Amino acid sequence: MVATGFDVCVSGSGAVAMSLALSLSAQGWQVAWAKAPEPVSPGAPDVRTYALNARAIDLLERLRVWPALKAFATPVSRMAIQGDAAGALSFSAWQQKVTELAWIVDAAALERLLGEALRFAPRVQVVPPVGDQPATVAASLLAICEGKHSQTRASLGIGFTRQDYGHWGVAARLQATLPHQGVARQWFRSPDILALLPFNQPDPDASYGLVWSLPRARAEALMALPPEAFEQALKQALTESDPQAAALVGDLTLASPVAAWPLALAQAQRWSGPGWVLLGDAAHQVHPLAGQGLNLGLADVDTLVQVLDEARAREPWRTPGDARTLARYARQRQWPTQAMATLTDGLLHLFADERAPLKTVRNLGMNMVQHLGPIKHWLASRALDS
Ligand SMILES: Cc1cc2nc3c(=O)[nH]c(=O)nc-3n(C[C@H](O)[C@H](O)[C@H](O)COP(=O)(O)OP(=O)(O)OC[C@H]3O[C@@H](n4cnc5c(N)ncnc54)[C@H](O)[C@@H]3O)c2cc1C
Numbered sequence: 609m610v611a612t613g614f615d616v617c618v619s620g621s622g623a624v625a626m627s628l629a630l631s632l633s634a635q636g637w638q639v640a641w642a643k644a645p646e647p648v649s650p651g652a653p654d655v656r657t658y659a660l661n662a663r664a665i666d667l668l669e670r671l672r673v674w675p676a677l678k679a680f681a682t683p684v685s686r687m688a689i690q691g692d693a694a695g696a697l698s699f700s701a702w703q704q705k706v707t708e709l710a711w712i713v714d715a716a717a718l719e720r721l722l723g724e725a726l727r728f729a730p731r732v733q734v735v736p737p738v739g740d741q742p743a744t745v746a747a748s749l750l751a752i753c754e755g756k757h758s759q760t761r762a763s764l765g766i767g768f769t770r771q772d773y774g775h776w777g778v779a780a781r782l783q784a785t786l787p788h789q790g791v792a793r794q795w796f797r798s799p800d801i802l803a804l805l806p807f808n809q810p811d812p813d814a815s816y817g818l819v820w821s822l823p824r825a826r827a828e829a830l831m832a833l834p835p836e837a838f839e840q841a842l843k844q845a846l847t848e849s850d851p852q853a854a855a856l857v858g859d860l861t862l863a864s865p866v867a868a869w870p871l872a873l874a875q876a877q878r879w880s881g882p883g884w885v886l887l888g889d890a891a892h893q894v895h896p897l898a899g900q901g902l903n904l905g906l907a908d909v910d911t912l913v914q915v916l917d918e919a920r921a922r923e924p925w926r927t928p929g930d931a932r933t934l935a936r937y938a939r940q941r942q943w944p945t946q947a948m949a950t951l952t953d954g955l956l957h958l959f960a961d962e963r964a965p966l967k968t969v970r971n972l973g974m975n976m977v978q979h980l981g982p983i984k985h986w987l988a989s990r991a992l993d994s
Contacts, residue, residue, distance in 0.1 A: 614640040615928045617735070617744050619760055620753030624888030624905040626722035628751055630671045631913045633729040637928065641726065642744045645737040655864045656715040656779045657805050657817025659684070659792070659899030664906040665711055673721050680717035682808045683708035685790035690850055710899070712792070712805045712817060749929040750884045751912070753905075756874060758890040766886070767877035770893075773956070775799075776827035776868040777896050778820040785858030787813040793856070794897075795849040799823060801897050801956075802845060810863050818842070819896055827868050835862045871895055873953050879941070880934035887912060892945050895952045904945055912937045 617640040618629045629641045660668075660681075668674040687709055689697040701709050726732055735745050744750060744760070752760050761768065788806035795802045805817040820842075822830070830841055839861055846853035846860075874893035879886045888905030919926050919933040926933050 612746065614638050614733075614745060614747035616640070616749045616751055617642055617747035618751045618753060619742065619744050620751075620755065620758075620888070620890070621742075622753065622755055622888065623718055623722060623902060624890075624909060625751075625753035626719070626726055627667065627671060627906055628753060628887060628909045628912070629732050630673075630722065630725055630729055631667070631909055632916075633731040634671065635913055635917055637731065637916070639729075639732045640735050640745045640747055641732050642735040642742050643737075644742045645740055652865060652867070653716040654719070655781055655867050656819070657712045657781070657807050658715050658718065658902050659710045659805060660713050660906075661710055661900075661903045662706065663910065664903050667906050667910050671722075671725060673718075673725050676721050676724075677713060677718060680714035680809070681711045682788075682806050683790055684710045684712060684792045684806060687792045687794070690793075690795045708790075710792070712807050714807075714809070747929075748883065748927040749934075751887060752884060752890050753887045754890050756872070756889045756893050758886075761876060761886060761890055764881075764884060768874055769877065770872050770874040773821075773871045773873065773895065774824055775821050775871045775895075776824050777871050778818070778822065778827050778830060778866060778868045780818045780862055780866040781807065781809070781864035782816045782818050782860045783811050783863045784814045784816060784860050786856070788816060788857070791856075795846070795853075796955075797845065797849050800826070800845070802849065803897075803899075804857060805899075814858075815863065816857070816860070819899075820845075821871060821895070821897060824870070831866055831868055838862060838866060873949060875945075875949065879938040880931070882931040882934075883929035885912065885934050885937060891941075892949065894945075894949050895956055897956060898948065898952050900948050900952065904948060907944065908937075908941055911940050915940070 615637040616632055618625050618632070619642040621643040625641070625643070629639050632639045665674060668677060684701070685708060686698060686700045699709060701707060735743055737743055750760070752758055754760055782804070790806050792806060793804045800820065800822040803819040805819065807815045807817045809815055830838060833841060842860060843854070846857070850856075872893055873895060876886050876891045879891050887908040889901060891908065892904060894901050894904065915933060915937045916928050919930065923933075
């Protein structure tokens with residue numbers, strides 16, 4: 609039997625829902641957590657590694673999840689980005705005057721450790737599913753963190769504008785024969801984008817998380833390959849993009865199964881209303897080329913909890929579901945999310961065009977940004993604090 613008198617019912621089972629439930633509980637709110645039923649047989653673990661920025665790590669630190677998660681995380685000291693015609697851009701932690709540019713974090717460990725922390729959260733009660741369907745309970749505020757396919761968002765009649773890129777993001781773990789030295793590497797290959805994120809497993813110094821975004825048909829063909837043929841295709845793509853690649857990363861072998869996700873740019877038409885609010889991928893979806901989707905979702909969590917706390921202190925007559933309070937959250941989050949969506953979408957289109965003049969211009973542009981300190985710093989700061 610579920611109690612009543614909840615301030616917030618958090619609906620969703622991913623990192624955004626769990627971070628929100630933990631964060632609200634830590635601030636003294638009574639939380640009902642409506643999660644999806646456990647699958648009868650657990651699926652394969654998520655092979656993705658997430659690049660998390662300073663703001664996301666700060667939130668995980670405050671939620672006391674970071675000390676355990678750090679064993680499954682690797683700091684990035686430098687990012688090296690290659691264009692498709694001698695364009696290059698690099699960012700270093702030293703230049704940006706930070707200890708690291710980002711942390712590369714194991715996606716499955718993040719979700720597991722958030723789930724473990726929730727078992728000990730004092731003000732969080734799990735709402736049992738009804739049969740095989742998740743169920744919500746009455747609360748002043750329903751926080752919808754159900755990801756891009758949210759049914760609750762649809763049942764409230766909130767539109768979700770979605771532009772399918774026709775690309776898939778292929779992810780896997782790799783082991784290299786040379787140490788990664790904390791360097792994240794990305795190649796804009798037109799039309800695909802290939803990223804190697806330095807990671808600490810299985811080899812503490814020489815593993816990578818692969819994120820390779822490609823047209824769907826090519827992704828499907830790659831997914832169907834046996835491991836040795838996939839490794840060969842990856843090697844060929846790296847050598848084509850950069851003759852130095854083999855000397856930088858060595859030979860790469862698969863250290864996990866390969867998985868893929870369809871990629872899209874999406875945005876909910878409204879983010880809040882009386883008694884409800886959207887967070888994470890339920891509100892917005894961006895291309896993973898800048899590794900920002902979850903960073904945006906965790907920044908949503910941080911902002912919503914701050915806005916609710918401020919309203920409780922200054923206007924105690926307002927309930928958490930008060931539409932004016934929630935509109936403040938939506939206003940604060942819309943600009944950074946829009947800016948990131950425009951940046952990733954713009955870069956993607958710029959590098960998808962095969963025409964020769966554009967190819968020259970985009971590579972020249974990269975080299976110019978490399979030498980323009982303030983613009984480079986602005987780009988880095990956007991990524992560090994979404
Ligand atoms: C290849 C790839 C690489 C990426 N790399 C990065 C990266 O480096 N950095 C980064 O910041 N982001 C990255 N992202 C984006 C990141 O994965 C997402 O932004 C993030 O997972 C969104 O979290 P979420 O909790 O909002 O949604 P989800 O992770 O989709 O979780 C929502 C959960 O809620 C469940 N659910 C649905 N309906 C209900 C319901 N009615 N009740 C209860 N539960 C429900 C769903 O089953 C799901 O488990 C990447 C994405 C891809 C595809």
